[in-house]
Amino acid sequence: MKIAVDAMGGDYAPEEIVKGALQAASEFNLEIVLVGDQEKIEKELAKHNYQNLSISIAPASQVIEMGEHPATTLRRKPDSSIMVATDLVKKGEAQAVVSAGNTGAAMAAAKLRLRSISGLERPAIATVLPSEKERCLLLDAGANVDCKPKHLLHFALMGSIYVEKIWGIKQPKVGLLNIGEEETKGNELSLATYELLKQSNLNFVGNIEGRDITKGQVDVIVCDGFVGNVVLKFGEGLSGSIFHLIKEEIKNSFIAKLGVIFLNSVFAVLKKKMDYSEYGGAPLLGVNGVSIISHGSSKKKAIKNAIRVAKEVVETKVVDNISQGIVKLGVEEE
């Protein structure tokens, strides 16, 4: 299996991307194509011993920066690393693309080149949220706004397939993010989506409220991408703030400083649990191909794990399963 890695994408590109790619090639026995500025990539590669690994370079002369507007920039930079990497998947020369660069650009490139799965209008970003039990998958985390009920039904299907194939959970529990538990609560979108989910053959367990997101009662949480994106980023921000406050308070107290020595193991476990890099990137589900989007601040571990996720998604044929699932769902196009 060959994975195309956008070597120029992310805050720590290309150094950490190359490191993570080499580790993944070695640990998972994969072929890796590093896509980007050949000279820079070769310079990074020269720091490592990679003779026994299957590493190649696909040159790309342009880079889409983090702040650039995705759609317009893609047109202006056809030879950007994310575009070239995505094209490798389109041409069948790679089985998946992994990028820690501009999320919008990675998404736009995948939609443009790989196209949406037939019968599905809106690919979605699926993101892992830690929970008290273990974790759950939330989608859409920001690929779409102003969604229709049908889109959320598709998110539920894609999430269920992903969780079943990648996490090995049979008949994953699906919850609809809403502002009340009762069927009659919500906005126009959630009320109509509730009906669709109830009629579907998915394991829909009902509405879940914001306070239950981290409780671990469901495996898949579906919502509009606006709400999902706010939730995802608020979760990052709030847990960051709580740890920041703990640190500040500890700094102010000699006694507390003593306590920290004893609590280091506790904070280490917590940090691991809250650490996005353990989960390895968010798949863009709903396109004809495998595209994994990694956090912009990904270092080697996050990149390695994102490549691992890409490999698992390819191996378990998640894309084919979604295609078949959409057909079986049999919801008429409006």
Added chain:
Amino acid sequence: MKIAVDAMGGDYAPEEIVKGALQAASEFNLEIVLVGDQEKIEKELAKHNYQNLSISIAPASQVIEMGEHPATTLRRKPDSSIMVATDLVKKGEAQAVVSAGNTGAAMAAAKLRLRSISGLERPAIATVLPSEKERCLLLDAGANVDCKPKHLLHFALMGSIYVEKIWGIKQPKVGLLNIGEEETKGNELSLATYELLKQSNLNFVGNIEGRDITKGQVDVIVCDGFVGNVVLKFGEGLSGSIFHLIKEEIKNSFIAKLGVIFLNSVFAVLKKKMDYSEYGGAPLLGVNGVSIISHGSSKKKAIKNAIRVAKEVVETKVVDNISQGIVKLGVEEE
């Protein structure tokens, strides 16, 4: 000043409600009308020495339970404590109503009896969120779904007035909750709201993302009530989960248990900072009268603080200021 307190509303009613009301009457030198089951209230009062306080009872024979559907139940229970308490404000016999009962019912009663301020369609619940700096006010926290841009503009105005009057912050900074910082980011609602806010005379500082909610860069955050409700409850749930995980990990480690002794002061500060009962209830802004909605799990401290907030809102004439602000805003009705 006389405050009507729904003595039957909340998980710990009437016991904790009566306790909080007595404390408030004493500390803030207020008249309190306890509204609800006379016999039960008298039984609670008998446990205390309140001879020097201005406490009276307004009997109400019905109670709206937490799970009941607000609008239909209000019609079925015209003599419910929340309805009778709200009517006291309508009739001018009290200057504010405070309830820790069914939020939807408290809101519906206020909308029904006190009516929306002229020119304003959608009253909103304003809730305090702790931040790294101090705190910010988020609205709407769940009174409305499927909002229009004009509604969010009104939320921004009401929030600004509240923060200026109650927290003493001149020209409070207003942020629009969105999925990107750029003006071009967002859904239909946020894009159109951005334009309205930019043209207004409010101190609009732009979009803020989920990760910035707790950073304390703005004083007022506006969003649709669906999003606000998810954010509010997710914040409660996530911080609860983090503390739960810390406790669980500590339980598993003898060494960590020793550390806790030293860290108790740190956790106490954090708990105080994250504790809704310190903030004392969420005002329903936009109705012709003062209605403060307290958390369902309010104990005496939260009730006392909610009554304090009610008093401050009355004293600073927040309602009149909102009325005048809406006129000045001069946005044409659609």
